[in-house]
Amino acid sequence: MAESGIYVYGVSRDLPGEAMERVGGVAGAPVRVIEQGGLTAVVSPVSLAEFGEEALRHNLEDLGWLESTARAHHAVVDAAAASAATVPLGLATVYRSEDRVRKALRERSEEFTRALGRITGRTEWGVKAYADLRGATPGGTAAEEGPAARPGTSYLQRRRAEQHTEEEARREVLAIAERIDTELRDLAATGRLHRPQDPQLSGERGWMILNAAYLVDDARADDFRAAVARLAGLRPEIRLQLTGPWAPYSFATEEEAWTGS
Amino acid sequence: MDRVVSERSAPRTAVPARGQRVALVDLLDRLLAGGVVITGDITISIAEVDLVRISLRALIASIRPEMNRVLDDEDAGQPPREPIQGTVSREDM
Numbered sequence: 001m002a003e004s005g006i007y008v009y010g011v012s013r014d015l016p017g018e019a020m021e022r023v024g025g026v027a028g029a030p031v032r033v034i035e036q037g038g039l040t041a042v043v044s045p046v047s048l049a050e051f052g053e054e055a056l057r058h059n060l061e062d063l064g065w066l067e068s069t070a071r072a073h074h075a076v077v078d079a080a081a082a083s084a085a086t087v088p089l090g091l092a093t094v095y096r097s098e099d100r101v102r103k104a105l106r107e108r109s110e111e112f113t114r115a116l117g118r119i120t121g122r123t124e125w126g127v128k129a130y131a132d133l134r135g136a137t138p139g140g141t142a143a144e145e146g147p148a149a150r151p152g153t154s155y156l157q158r159r160r161a162e163q164h165t166e167e168e169a170r171r172e173v174l175a176i177a178e179r180i181d182t183e184l185r186d187l188a189a190t191g192r193l194h195r196p197q198d199p200q201l202s203g204e205r206g207w208m209i210l211n212a213a214y215l216v217d218d219a220r221a222d223d224f225r226a227a228v229a230r231l232a233g234l235r236p237e238i239r240l241q242l243t244g245p246w247a248p249y250s251f252a253t254e255e256e257a258w259t260g261s
Numbered sequence: 262m263d264r265v266v267s268e269r270s271a272p273r274t275a276v277p278a279r280g281q282r283v284a285l286v287d288l289l290d291r292l293l294a295g296g297v298v299i300t301g302d303i304t305i306s307i308a309e310v311d312l313v314r315i316s317l318r319a320l321i322a323s324i325r326p327e328m329n330r331v332l333d334d335e336d337a338g339q340p341p342r343e344p345i346q347g348t349v350s351r352e353d354m
């Protein structure tokens with residue numbers, strides 16, 4: 001029989017014992033908790049035949065495996081975060097024994113406590129913005145085709161459209177992306193930028209001009225969502241997507257350690 | 262073109278509840294760049310984020326042939342219509 005290890009999903013504080021009872025972990029394993037010094041590690045057993053070094057090297061390149069592992073990891077972290085302040089750990093953090101997990105909790109206690117302090121009472125929200133510049137290029141505006149348009153207006157609009165080069169349009173939407181980010185950061189405790197997603201992989205046709213995460217006080221969640229809705233109406237060529245609530249994945253580490261962008 | 266208009270006028274107050282299926286690409290943004298990185302006993306554990314990114318670069322490079330093969334099997338040679346969702350690709354990864 002293959003050696004086993006312990007997969008650690010995240011570290012919580014004051015996690016109710018029953019919160020994880022019906023949650024399945026990676027590879028369908030039952031989830032349990034390990035308590036140590038006021039911190040709770042959320043874990044499940046894994047086979048090192050699947051999660052050992054050699055196996056991971058291979059498995060991480062398998063999209064099907066990566067997806068099911070990522071989704072299982074997320075389901076556990078999400079369930080824990082819905083019940084208690086939870087700092088997610090990186091994907092596939094595996095220890096050889098419960099003692100080794102306890103040792104890690106002891107040694108990193110200060111860091112986890114700091115991280116828990118940062119995220120308690122707050123939730124991560126994702127905001128993505130896409131620009132579709134096709135409508136902003138010359139000849140693409142609907143207004144100049146309107147039969148009711150007055151000749152003078154029509155001429156001016158056409159001239160404006162002609163002068164509106166794609167480069168200008170790009171600069172303009174980037175400035176708007178910056179404005180969106182600035183306004184949302186004002187409402188959030190903090191924000192971080194992820195890398196733009198590859199359209200081939202996201203399935204989105206628009207140009208991604210913002211891929212951000214914001215850590216928002218729960219008391220301001222409604223204000224934040226209202227601001228996203230308002231900013232979504234800024235310009236017809238810019239689309240916003242709100243995702244979340246997320247466990248605070250993007251805010252588990254200190255700002256200096258952030259590698260997202 | 263219509264897409265922008267229709268999506269823009271769609272109601273935006275609906276907020277997905279926890280537990281709803283999330284887009285893999287959004288999840289991988291967070292799982293690969295986020296989370297506390299602690300060194301597990303398995304040395305590939307994501308303390309070596311770079312190593313994982315290298316793996317992902319290989320993954321991304323393999324997606325298209327893989328996708329074509331899968332769809333060919335299912336679709337008898339039809340060109341792929343839907344991109345497979347994956348993670349962020351960046352030249353300097």
